[in-house]
Amino acid sequence: MKCVFLIFFINLLPLYAGKSLTRDGSYPRTFEDIKNEIAGYSDIAKAIINLAVHGKAQNRSYERLAVFADTIGPRLSGMKNLDAAIKYMFSALREDGLENVHLEPVKVPHWERGEEFAMMLEPRNHSIAILGLGSSVGTRPEGITAEVIVVVSFDELHKRAQEAKGKIVVYNKPFISYGETVRYRSQGAVEAAKVGAVASLIRSIASFSIQSPHTGWQNYQPGVPRIPTACISVEDAEMMSRMSLRGIKIIVHMKMGAKTYPDAPSFNTVAEIVGSKYPEQIVLVSGHLDSWDVGQGAMDDGGGAFISWEALSLIKDLGLRPKRTLRLVLWTGEEQGGIGAEQYYQLHKENISNFDIVMESDEGTFQPSGLGFTGNAKAREIVKEIMTLLQPINVTDVYDDADGTDIDFWMRDGVPGASLRDDLSKYFWFHHSQGDTMTVQDPNQMNLCAAVWTVVSYVIADMEEMLPR
Amino acid sequence: MKCVFLIFFINLLPLYAGKSLTRDGSYPRTFEDIKNEIAGYSDIAKAIINLAVHGKAQNRSYERLAVFADTIGPRLSGMKNLDAAIKYMFSALREDGLENVHLEPVKVPHWERGEEFAMMLEPRNHSIAILGLGSSVGTRPEGITAEVIVVVSFDELHKRAQEAKGKIVVYNKPFISYGETVRYRSQGAVEAAKVGAVASLIRSIASFSIQSPHTGWQNYQPGVPRIPTACISVEDAEMMSRMSLRGIKIIVHMKMGAKTYPDAPSFNTVAEIVGSKYPEQIVLVSGHLDSWDVGQGAMDDGGGAFISWEALSLIKDLGLRPKRTLRLVLWTGEEQGGIGAEQYYQLHKENISNFDIVMESDEGTFQPSGLGFTGNAKAREIVKEIMTLLQPINVTDVYDDADGTDIDFWMRDGVPGASLRDDLSKYFWFHHSQGDTMTVQDPNQMNLCAAVWTVVSYVIADMEEMLPR
Structure with missing residues (x-):
């Protein structure tokens, strides 16, 4: 040990050679x-x-x-x-x-998601893969059945606010980056509720999909009605967007057993x-x-x-x-x-x-x-x-x-x-x-x-x- | 039109110049x-x-x-x-x-798949995504609950034939090519039934997965019992394989409403x-x-x-x-x-x-x-x-x-x-x-x-x- 210490000390010598001491006695490094x-x-x-x-x-x-x-x-x-x-x-x-x-x-x-499912009823029956978003309220037990309005952005939602009342808002915002796009997940329900929507379905914040929904946390705002909100797959969001652009009426039935406990x-x-x-x-x-x-x-x-x-x-x-x-x-x-x-x-x-x-x-x-x-x-x-x-x-x-x-x-x-x-x-x-x-x-x-x-x-x-x- | 024809004809002239006629009067090309x-x-x-x-x-x-x-x-x-x-x-x-x-x-x-689901019960509850394979029989209405044997190949199944009796065979064959690997989907049930298995679950024939099962046709053989068969995701196949290699007992419950009609x-x-x-x-x-x-x-x-x-x-x-x-x-x-x-x-x-x-x-x-x-x-x-x-x-x-x-x-x-x-x-x-x-x-x-x-x-x-x- 002593020997090692000596070698160590010798090694340090050139390092501190000619330097002035600081107040506490060490050399400034x-x-x-x-x-x-x-x-x-x-x-x-x-x-x-x-x-x-x-x-x-x-x-x-x-x-x-x-x-x-x-x-x-x-x-x-x-x-x-x-x-x-x-x-x-x-x-x-x-x-x-x-x-x-x-x-x-x-x-x-x-928060627990409970049982949940969504089904497109019009223009045809199609099972929609959903994952409720963390902190979302559930639907009433019989679920929600409503027409869909598909928007690509909050801007579009605000411009079409009159149309959104009583509907399910589907956000079809393509993934740019997580930081940029995640606000559709976290604020989608609040913005939809502000214009009178009854639920929101959000294109998953995902850069690639095999019909896979991606969940995550979302936030309600005081004074804004709490509406059920879930993510859907990129594929289903794109399909409903295409249908909507063709002027086709889309009706979705969704049930969510989500609940927040103490x-x-x-x-x-x-x-x-x-x-x-x-x-x-x-x-x-x-x-x-x-x-x-x-x-x-x-x-x-x-x-x-x-x-x-x-x-x-x-x-x-x-x-x-x-x-x-x-x-x-x-x-x-x-x-x-x-x-x-x-x-x-x-x-x-x-x-x-x-x-x-x-x-x-x-x-x-x-x-x-x-x-x-x-x-x-x-x-x-x-x-x-x-x-x-x-x-x-x-x-x-x-x-x-x-x-x-x-x-x-x-x-x-x-x-x-x-x-x-x-x-x-x-x-x-x-x-x-x-x-x-x-x-x-x-x-x-x-x-x-x-x-x-x-x-x-x-x-x-x-x-x-x-x-x- | 005539003019066009003439130009066309002139263009052909060098092509056939000096060639002998075939029997039907055309030039051999x-x-x-x-x-x-x-x-x-x-x-x-x-x-x-x-x-x-x-x-x-x-x-x-x-x-x-x-x-x-x-x-x-x-x-x-x-x-x-x-x-x-x-x-x-x-x-x-x-x-x-x-x-x-x-x-x-x-x-x-x-053939229709009807309702189907699978749940791992041991070592823990885990919902297994399945897709029944085309032509598969269904399970009895109450489903099948059985221990799992995981194999990586037909060879391994045959070597462990004694163990497979009464079990659900899970094939965890990694994708090589469709041509090479698809036989696990098409023949998996038959090979499993031959050694007395009660059902087979086949790792999807897929080169990439986001927990996505891939269906497809399968074939029974005359004289071999027809057992229910479905594909599972790459992820679930790999998980059950890891568990099995650790000596952990796996029990799966599965229900399939599959039925073949005229x-x-x-x-x-x-x-x-x-x-x-x-x-x-x-x-x-x-x-x-x-x-x-x-x-x-x-x-x-x-x-x-x-x-x-x-x-x-x-x-x-x-x-x-x-x-x-x-x-x-x-x-x-x-x-x-x-x-x-x-x-x-x-x-x-x-x-x-x-x-x-x-x-x-x-x-x-x-x-x-x-x-x-x-x-x-x-x-x-x-x-x-x-x-x-x-x-x-x-x-x-x-x-x-x-x-x-x-x-x-x-x-x-x-x-x-x-x-x-x-x-x-x-x-x-x-x-x-x-x-x-x-x-x-x-x-x-x-x-x-x-x-x-x-x-x-x-x-x-x-x-x-x-x-x-």
């Missing part, structure tokens, strides 16, 4: 110093990559996720499957030997590797454990949750312990708008100065390309430097802005944030649909994602200084 | 003569392409198909929708001004442009009008049927009348194994020497690449030469072997055959599934397909000699 510090993690980064991609941990995050997703299935907030998922993870994280494994209680919305108890699931030197300082890696009630939630956000767990497992397996605490949080209630994360933030924000970085993977675990990062210019330079450690797997890009509903609360208050960036080209083919299953996951892509996630979180947790903010 | 004859169609080919791709007929086959598919929906043999489709086309072809529009009665199988009356739909010089000689262009009972049958085979109609429309619109009769046949009962086409063959085979070529488009109308051709070497050379006329749209390839259930009967007896070749990369994503709708069709691709189909059929119908066989 130049970016060159930081670069050298990061370069010093090269062997550790290689060891992480090797273990995750080629070694004993190869395919582990995929296989763990497969067992979890097959065992639990989809897990919507408020439903028993989510409770089972949380219990499952609590046990799994303890069995994995992680530290401070615990659950932090929160309240989450409890908020339900749930938990954010937490596990740690406690820091060796600054245990009070936190590098947070996360994904959300809840999902929609269709498919298996394997992509949204099973993948993100399980590569986050994998980061702690890999570090533990390598016998590493960073200076700061590496904290895994598996959020609950994300799909309802980051409900679990908001309560976590309220509970822990007094400690905000100790949050070094908040990381979330919630946009797929496909072929990774780099990291989205939110933080100041100096922090960005440091993160870029850290990403050079991922040269061996060629995942080195740093993009503007981290994304993640659950980490937004912290980033808004100035905490640096990071999100995994990967090949999103098929993400919205499966998102919130029955197609979100293990079939879309690729073990090797998950290995690469886990390697990126682990190297970044470990190095940030272990560097001498927190990221500047 | 060299391949050079035929090449010249084909080159003479260059302007007509350009006119067809121009009308189909850029002119007044642009998008017509797509738009006609959209109205048809939206109005009629899916149209399985034996069901009222198919009758409606045939009536619709009979009227549409007459209104289009085609000649000899008529229906030729045939008998087709009549053969039903149906019709092949026929229209013509009668030949000007050899009206008894036939160039047959075709697609099938029946479809599966899911989606809209827009791809299989709406596209093929409607570009075949389009060929006659384009020729009529250009004021052309080929020497031979151009006959459009819209087959019925294709999905049950070319039932309508076989009866057509039996009825017309005495006239086989007058069938110049039989053409069918039944493998999509996506971006075309050329023509599959079955015929002798000399005929192939002629067809290759004809395809050079499609240089303006760069669709000139001639592939070995035409494909088409409905034209096989003729090709086996030596009649040359042609099928449209196009980009099949997504064909089996939609094939026989709810995803076979107008959404998969592209108007421009259909224009190109129609242009290919029209040029080839017109030129063959108008050349002085029939294709050699």
